[in-house]
Amino acid sequence: MKYLFLTGLFALALIRSSAQGNYDVAKIPEDLKRDAIVVIRNEEQFFDIKSLGSGQYDYKVAITILNKAGDDFAEMAEVYDKFSSVYNMKATLYDASGKKIKDYKSSDIRDQSLISDFSIFEDNRMKLLKFVSLNYPYTIEYSYSKDYKGLLSLPSWRDLKGFGVAVEQSVYTIQKSKNYQFRYLTSANLKTDSVAIGEKIQYKWKSSKVPAVVSEPLSIGLDNISSWVKASPNQFEYDGSTGNFNNWQNFGSWMYSLNQGGNKLPDATKALVQNLIGNAKTPQEKIRILYNHLQQNTRYVSVQLGIGGFRPILAEKVAQVNYGDCKALSNYMKALLNEAGIASNLIVIGNDMPSLNPNYSSMGQANHMILCVPLEKDTTFLECTSQYDPMGFIGYSNADRKVLMVTDKGGKIITTPAYQPKDNYQIRKTKITLAEDGTGILNLKSKYANAQFEENQRMMLLEPSEQRKRLIENSNIPIDEMISFKYEQPDKTLPIITEELNFKTNQIFSKSGEKIFLTINQVNKREHVPLKVDNRKTFFAVPFGYNDEDEISYTLPKGYSVEFIPKDISIVSEFGSYSAKFANKDNTLTYIRTQTMNNKKYAPEKYNELVDFYKKIFQADKQKAILTKTL
Known part of the structure; x- marks a missing residue:
């Protein structure tokens, strides 16, 4: 018995020791x-x-x-x-x-x-x-x-x-x-x-x-x-619903069935639609009027209740409460267009997600819904959750993706519009008046479109006091005195924002004796170069393709002339292109910089080539001019 007892204790201790050792x-x-x-x-x-x-x-x-x-x-x-x-x-x-x-x-x-x-x-x-x-x-x-x-x-x-x-x-x-x-x-x-x-x-x-x-x-x-x-x-x-996901057509049929009877509008809303579009001459005018009505009179909320996470709220309900999720608002817009005699289709899309796999239908590849209005000579996509986006602008995170169009014949894979680098532009003209003591007065006029419109849209919607604070905090040039600033969207039908800044700075150049050393690119320069990665493992891409065009003109201090300006620079690679041009005429130094970046997926082994491309841009953006005193 003593032997059995000791054997049992030893076995138990062994088990405990083994268990503790598992996660050593x-x-x-x-x-x-x-x-x-x-x-x-x-x-x-x-x-x-x-x-x-x-x-x-x-x-x-x-x-x-x-x-x-x-x-x-x-x-x-x-x-x-x-x-x-x-x-x-x-x-x-x-x-x-x-x-x-x-x-x-x-x-x-x-x-x-x-x-x-x-x-x-x-x-x-x-x-x-x-x-x-x-x-x-x-x-x-x-x-x-x-x-x-x-x-x-x-x-x-x-x-x-x-x-x-x-x-x-x-x-x-x-x-x-x-x-x-x-x-x-x-x-x-x-x-x-x-x-x-x-x-x-x-x-x-x-x-x-x-x-x-x-x-x-x-x-x-x-x-x-x-x-x-x-x-x-x-x-x-x-949740009481049945369907088949073995292909996208059947997936779309299920989505279509969820919304059966969901496009009805109250009589008062029907009358409102007819009144709103009464003077419209074209389908595009009608779409614009009704989309503006949607933006001004509804707001986005999320609804995640069982099958309600997939079935839109009835259009007549949205008309009463003036809110809904992406499905409800897209379906409500569809109902408004239907009352105007314009057909449209719900679009199942992965916002900020990869394209749907055309050969593999499944739940989980999408997280959003927008609306497609196919006209005879044009197709318009509508982002119905935004109160500020222009008609037809769906945002970069929805662009150039394979998506599911829901029709009465089932689902159909289509592709949303792509915004090319030339579409996502920033165009800026900067005038800088230099004084001999190193101070400067700057006037910047910028225009941002599409993806760059998105990046700056939030700034435009802030209160002026918050705009001012962020401008001072984020400026590449130290702002000594903010004179004025302004953000506008001149045409509400276009995804374009304009920005105008006027300010003074006291740190614009360095001086040695009677010579001034001026870094020519002051407003849009590459500030750092990422480190190279040996044996990189993952694919990479820039967030979006874009095109930046900057023109800076310097009015020289009285009594100074240009002694030296750099030669023009051109850099071309598969990742994009860069050019810098320098000119001096009538006591004005002019600099024109253009950078275009492509949004493609690149293999891991290409990354160090991108770093080399950035390094060349970094060096090009550091070019200096030399001004000398002539009086």
């Missing part, structure tokens, strides 16, 4: 700790599709937080609504050696609403636990289960959760009945294992020993280097 940081391979802020020790994601409209998701993960930069990963957070429930949540904190520090109780887990500032109807909630440790490294482990009532989509999976994240092991399994049909996409070269287990089939994907990737400038994501899976049902049931 010392056991993480050095190549996984290199460049990492966290290491995913083990992740298990299991989704069991129980029927057309139900499923169970089981999730378990252990993450080692190596330093303070990784604290954002130290939380358990899961969203649910009336069509899902989260339960069986467990969480544990371990120290660096893998010793258990704390088991969290259910009372430690917050259950909070996810109603956002712009939402008034939303049933999403979150169960949240934030882990806290003052000592690094530490490890968190948590798990939970989630039941779904309605399957519009299936959980996705990715091994790399972000930059600075390494992975020891991550596994994703989908289990389904033999008769259930679904589709999936995977990253290149990711192996799919499938096995039949009784009446079920399991699909499994796994990843192991993946080192962290350091954050890279201008990166467009980790898709090309991470392992990932996206999955979607074919037939589905959700």
Whole structure:
């Protein structure tokens, strides 16, 4: 008996020792700790599709937080609504050696609403636990289960959760009945294992020993280097609605069916429409009048209630309350146009997301809705959530994307208009009057269009006091005295903003004896060059293509003339082009700078070439003229 008792104690101690050793940081391979802020020790994601409209998701993960930069990963957070429930949540904190520090109780887990500032109807909630440790490294482990009532989509999976994240092991399994049909996409070269287990089939994907990737400038994501899976049902049931997602045409048919009967307007609104367009001569005039009416009389709010997250609020309801989400406002505009005898189509789009995959239809590739008005000789797209955008301007984050047009015959993939670099322009003329003491008076007149209109639109909408404050804070030239400033949108039908600034500065050039050394480009110059990245991993792109044209004319101080000006400069690459021209005539020094950048996706190995291109521009923008005293 004594022998058995001691053997039992030894076995128990061995089990405890083994458990503690599982998360010992010392056991993480050095190549996984290199460049990492966290290491995913083990992740298990299991989704069991129980029927057309139900499923169970089981999730378990252990993450080692190596330093303070990784604290954002130290939380358990899961969203649910009336069509899902989260339960069986467990969480544990371990120290660096893998010793258990704390088991969290259910009372430690917050259950909070996810109603956002712009939402008034939303049933999403979150169960949240934030882990806290003052000592690094530490490890968190948590798990939970989630039941779904309605399957519009299936959980996705990715091994790399972000930059600075390494992975020891991550596994994703989908289990389904033999008769259930679904589709999936995977990253290149990711192996799919499938096995039949009784009446079920399991699909499994796994990843192991993946080192962290350091954050890279201008990166467009980790898709090309991470392992990932996206999955979607074919037939589905959700909130009393059924449909089929096996292609975009059927997807569009489902969206169209959700809005059946939703375009009716109250009689008073119909009469208002007819009164508004009474004197309009063309369809374009009618569209403009009704779009202006929409902007002036409605506001955006989010609605996320069950199928209401996908079905627009009835047009007659929007007419009564004067608010709605992107679906409701787009549908309301559609109803207004219909009353005016103009046909239009709802557009499902991924705002600031990649284009829809034409060969793979699924929920989750889009997050927004706009409106398309196809006329005989022109097609107009309308962003119905903005109270300030001109008619036809949908914003850079909606431009040049494959989107889904919803028609009575189903969905159709089309492409939204593209804004080329020449369309996203900034044109600026600057006059600078120099004084011998180094001070200057500046007058800047700028014009911003399309994507650059978007960048400056918020500035135009600020109060003058806030405009003044930001101008002084953000000016490349120190502002000694702000004389005047003005922002305008001269033509409300065009996405163009004008800006005029007048100010004094006391730091415009340097002086040595009777010579003045003047950096010629004062207002739009490259201030730094990014570092080169050896063995870059991710693709990159500039935020948007653009064209900047700057002309600066200097009135020289009395008694001074130009002794030296640089030669003209021209730089051309696949990323864009740059030119600088210098001229001196009648005591006026003139500088003309043009830079065009292309918005394309570039392979990782091209990045250092971009740095070289920027370096040449940086040097060109530092060119100086020499003025000498003649009297």
